[in-house]
Amino acid sequence: MHQISPHAQVTVVRADGAADGSRRMRIHLEEHGWEASITAVDYPAGNRRRDALVISAANVVNSRVDWVAAPPRLVSDLLAREEIIDGVTRVTAEPQYVGTGEIDDLLTAITDGS
Numbered sequence: 529m530h531q532i533s534p535h536a537q538v539t540v541v542r543a544d545g546a547a548d549g550s551r552r553m554r555i556h557l558e559e560h561g562w563e564a565s566i567t568a569v570d571y572p573a574g575n576r577r578r579d580a581l582v583i584s585a586a587n588v589v590n591s592r593v594d595w596v597a598a599p600p601r602l603v604s605d606l607l608a609r610e611e612i613i614d615g616v617t618r619v620t621a622e623p624q625y626v627g628t629g630e631i632d633d634l635l636t637a638i639t640d641g642s
Contacts, residue, residue: 535560548572557602561589564602581612581619 529539536559543552550571557564567582583603606612607621617637626634 533559545571555602558588561587563588566603566606581614 529537531537536557538558539554539556541554541556544550545552548571550569552567552569554565554567562585564585565583567580569580569582571578604621607619612619615637
């Protein structure tokens with residue numbers, strides 16, 4: 529655990545599975561009553577690798593607070609800096625606007641090309 533400011537701390541855990549060849553990492557940020565976690569898992573599945581990225585955020589002080597659904601800044605910063613791929617599609621920090629000429633590309637992205 530690292531104290532990154534008077535009101536924020538981050539914990540990074542890496543757990544690689546020698547038995548199954550998996551790789552796991554979790555970044556957990558606590559700041560001003562909010563918690564945000566990013567969990568990344570990479571594991572072999574036959575002759576391919578499977579990946580998962582799970583992002584969660586919650587107000588731990590008041591779970592009934594109204595808030596706008598948006599990725600936590602930690603996630604936005606990570607997506608802006610790193611190249612994260614889902615199937616054949618790059619996951620971006622900002623919404624991507626699609627015009628009528630890009631509908632086929634959008635469908636391919638949503639269905640992972642199937």
